[in-house]
Amino acid sequence: MNFIEAIILAIIEGITEYLPISSTGHMIIGSSLMGISELDFTKVFEVNIQFGAILSVVVLYWKRFFQSFEFYKKLLAAFIPAAVIGFVLNDLIDQLLESVAVVAIMLVLGGIILVFIDKYFEKKATKEDITYVDAVKIGLFQCIAMIPGVSRSAATIIGGMFQGLSRKESAEFSFFLAVPTMFAASGYKLLKAFKAGTLTFSTNELQLLAIGNIVAFIIAMAAIKFFISYLQKYGFKVFGYYRIVVGLIILGLLAAGYDLRVI
Template sequence: MNFIEAIILAIIEGITEYLPISSTGHMIIGSSLMGISELDFTKAFEVNIQFGAILSVVVLYWKRFFQSFEFYKKLLAAFIPAAIIGFILNDFIDQLLESVAVVAIMLVLGGVILLFIDKFFEKRASKENITYIEAVQIGLFQCIAMIPGVSRSAATIIGGMFQGLSRKDSAEFSFFLAVPTMFAASAYKLLKGFKTGTLSFSENEIQLLLVGNIVAFIVAMIAIRFFISYLQKYGFKVFGYYRIIVGLIILGLLAAGYDLHVI
């Protein structure tokens, strides 16, 4: 991986992490198109730069992270389902991450859902707060996003709307929930790699990781601001169309015989 490829992947991560279009799916597609998806460092890089994206939420919403202990307890309640299921199914999830076809199919299916989700919730009254049980239920929605291409953001936002939250409040709760979820998942994979001796970084790779995290942090801050504003005005439909188009293009390339792992 060179610096241009690292910056491209970091931009993809920053843009897609908090939008309902699947960051994991886009990074799998992006690294495949650049021909670096099978490198061990690429997989570690994609995990590591999530820390930059996490930091963007903490910086943008730092006041919310100091508002009350109740805030943390509800985040913990929502985080527990993914922590348990992710730990149990870790190896199976890693296998799914190797499949561009799975990503493409889930992009299309998720896109179809987003086309109709606004109409489904348009007549529902919204509320500002959720109970602990509702937080756990949002956490269960998050578990669906362990399938690459689903989108953690989309799953948790829809989960929040099912619990009665507005689009804005659902999106912000999704951002907050990303902090413990992404931190735990990323830290677990990195620590596992270091412990087993399968993961180590050269000086050049450390520089790539530093640049990647900085770029992901900056781009994610911009993307979050854009997404909240856009979502309140226009809803999810454009993201649905985008997912369907990208998914169908990838499926078309695969059907035509292109091996996206070696392009």
Template sequence: MSIFEAIILAIIEGLTEFLPVSSTGHMIIGSAVMGIEDDPFVKMFNVAIQFGAILSVVVLYRRRFFKSFDFYLKLFVAFLPAAVIGFLLNDYIDMLMENVLVVAAMLVLGGIILLFVDKWFIGGEIDFDVNYREAFSIGLFQVIAMIPGVSRSAATIIGGLTQKLTRKAAAEFSFFLAVPTMFAATGYKMLKYYKETGFESKDFNVLIIGNIVAFVVALLAIRSFVNYVTKYGFKVFGYYRIVLGVAIIVLYWMGYELKIV
């Protein structure tokens, strides 16, 4: 992977990780268009650059993030369902990750749901904090996002809306929950890669550049997304997901070698 390719993928990651549009789907198209070879480093890189996106959340919401121990307990409760199910069904999830048509189908289905979310969940009342029951319920929605193409952000935001959170609060809690989830995924992938392959100096350079770019882009994406959904809702993201899902299907049938990276 060249530095230029790393920067492009990092931009894609930063823009899409916290939006309800599936970063996985975008990575598939980006990698296919650039013809990036599907090797162990590429697979690790596309998970490891999530660390930069994690830092953007911590920086933007540092006052909330370092407020109380109770906050961390709620995040842990919300994180637990995905951690347990992910451990138990790891092989099955990996099998789904091999099927690009599953990604496309979930993009389209999730897009259709987002077209109606604003009508289904009107008048959210909780604008700041959640209790433990609500945190756990949102965590159950995150389990659904283990199906590639669903979008972790979309699943957890909808989960927040079902618990009567406002659009803004649902989006922000989704960001917070991403931190332990993505940190665990990043740590696991990097450790596995190190044990199997080992790091070279060029690997570190690409990773550092990728994380810096993902961090900066995610900062801009989060601010813009919260402002947009607060005013206009999620419908535009629904249309976008449908178009993206159809695009993946078209590329697949045109013979592009689309792989989950």
């Protein structure tokens, strides 16, 4: 991996992590198109730069993260389902991450849902506070996003709206929930690599990780601000159409015989 490829992947991570279009799916597709998806360092890089994206939420919403102990208890309640299921199904999830076809299919299916989801919630009453039961249910929705291409952001935002939360409250809670979820998932994968003896970096790779986290942090901050504003005004439909188009293009390339993992 060179610096240009690292910056491209970091931009993809920063843009897509908090938008309902699947960051994992886009990074799998991006690394495949650049021909670096099979490199061990690429897989570690894609996990590591999530820390930059996590930090963007903490910086933007730092007051909320220090508001009360109740806030952390609700985040923990929402985090537990993914922690348990992710640990139990870790090997299966890793296998799914190798499949560009799974990503493409889930992009299309998720896109169809996003196209129609605004109309479903059009006349639903909304509330501004999250109960512990709401938090656990949103956490269960988050588990669906363990399938690459689903989008953790989309799953948790829709999960929040099903609990009666407004778009804004659902999106912000989704951002907050990303912090413990992504930190745990990334930390666990890095720990596995460390135990396997594959977590060793050259000076060049350390520089790539540093620039990747910086770029992901900056881009994610901009993406979050854009998304909250756009979502309140226009809803999910444009993201749904985008997902469908990208998913169909990938499926078309696969049907034409392209092996996107080795391009």
